[in-house]
Amino acid sequence: MADKITPRAVDYSQWYIDIVLNAKLADYSPVKGSMVIRPRGYAIWERIQAEMDRRFKETGHENAYFPLLIPMSFLQKEAEHVEGFKPELAVVTHAGGEELDEPYCIRPTSETIIWAMYKNWIQSWRDLPLLYNQWANVMRWEKRTRLFLRTSEFLWQEGHTAHETKEEAEEEALRMIEVYRSVVEETLCVPVLMGRKSEAEKFAGAVHTLSIEAMMQDKKALQAGTSHFLGQNFAKAFEVQFQNREGKLDWVWATSWGTSTRLVGAVIMTHSDDKGLVLPPSLAADQLVIVPILRNDTKAMVLEYCEKLLGELKAAGIRARLDSDDSQSTGWKFAEWEMRGVPIRLEVGPKDIAAGHVMMARRDTGEKLAVQAAAVVATAKETLAAIQKNLFERAKKFRDDNTHTITDYEGMKAFFGLAAEDSAGTAAAKGGFAEALWCGDPVCEKKLKTETKATIRCMPLDRQTGIDGKCALCGAPAKHRAIFARAY
């Protein structure tokens, strides 16, 4: 029947769009570059959000909310910051039928307005640390948008913390990127590399930026979260000083960190296949669906059996549902639930009931096997756990299989291909992650980007020892070990 999903091998971009649209996760809106997140997509975000929020609270953070509109002059206080965001600002010039004395921009991020407030709230070391987070929408006027991955308006959380010392702030930035790593790997089943950004890739206004980087199925990198050590840059821009334990005035040390609805895109791209969405059980609104095989003569009996089974599954804490709709054929329902990404499907027909078992199909592997009636609940629980584990392992294997050590510039060009002969857009694209030594010179990085489109995604924190060799780009003595890739 209708091939609703373009296969990955034909057109990876189109495949992704087909999944998002057909699984009803999101839709285009009448507003350029802005999407509507539909209930099935929002449900995924809510689960990510819940897990993140729980861990923020566990690490001592509190939620707050700051205004959507930011006076333009605030942005201008931090030179590098305004320079970085200027091209993507949306600005409000009129309100209440009059032109405003000073235009407001719609927040692209909230450092400036938050630090304008921190100035009022911080006087003494006793006021520190300040560990705030906010869940909000932000707007960055992007030239080129993609559902979930890059839209003009998106949902995110942004943490903004203030500290007494440099060490404390650096620890915080590291603590939060580690929180991100654990949520993304454990809850989203997306393996990531955790590392430091190069100067060229860091946040505008940060001293340094840490990020987690994932590999999508087309071997391109996706930044899944960032945590910034802001030094005293914003404290100085907003004149936030405090009296330290010695009674002297000092500038406050800062961090900020964020993750967004882009994570939903990361989950989709990492796990899904040509049949549709594949979701980790931890994020699936429906973890299991029972599809009864309905025949006129046995319908009542089968449904009764399924209702009872449904009750048992729910009692065991499994998010289960029964698809008793008899206006659709069984085959249609199989395909539909697969497209929606439900991790486990149970097929229950008169023959199964007579044989004392039900059929259990796994979304991740496609395996289908008979499970004895008495063991269904326990097997379902085990299988959900197995799927959660398998998705991570499978994605990790894919990433590792597509990560190679490269030692020279010719090797880089061969690995990524030249920018001009771009094969992106198909799953057969060249490249992957190139692990290579780097001298630290932005000129090298720029040259590679121009010629191959590959950039430094991060310098993994756990791979900076034993660096003894030459920069793979220029041959000068290396200072860092970096991961290079084409990125979203």
Added chain:
RNA sequence: CGGGAAGUAGCCUAGCGGCUAAGGCGUCAGGUUUGGGACCUGAAGAUCGCGGGUUCGAUCCCCGCCUUCCCGACCA
């Protein structure tokens, strides 16, 4: 923001300077079915993306705009 492509019912597509814009999927009603995207009958559903122009007449030709997709530039 530059180059290319597209926009006809919820979705996919046909069409043609001219009579009532055609078909498939889906939807709704009824019936028959249901172990991998079933079938029959009937029904509803279109400002042909928006605006202007050419013309006796425009969904079709021309111009402008909007939106999406691909490529490029840009990019937390």
